Amino acid sequence: MDALLQETRGCRHREYMTYEEEKAFLKRHIEDAQAGEFVTVNQLFEAYQKEIGRISTRDGFYYLLKRHG
Numbered sequence: 001m002d003a004l005l006q007e008t009r010g011c012r013h014r015e016y017m018t019y020e021e022e023k024a025f026l027k028r029h030i031e032d033a034q035a036g037e038f039v040t041v042n043q044l045f046e047a048y049q050k051e052i053g054r055i056s057t058r059d060g061f062y063y064l065l066k067r068h069g
Contacts, residue, residue, distance in 0.1 A: 016052040019067075025051060026068055041065075 017025065025048065033039040045061050 016054070016056060022064055023068060026065075 026044075029039055029044055029047065041061075044065075045058060048061055048064070049056055
């Protein structure tokens, strides 16, 4: 009965990284930017794909950036 009543809509069921892993990934690159290094979205996107080990969509990456402000 619990399986039928459980809400399954609206969450991130197929995530590449957990929220905490995403936060740590962005923190590393923000620290580089604060140290004076020039960081672009393209560089972040390529680093993200290398980190997860697969190809992802740019839209999904923009949602990641929006999720973390």
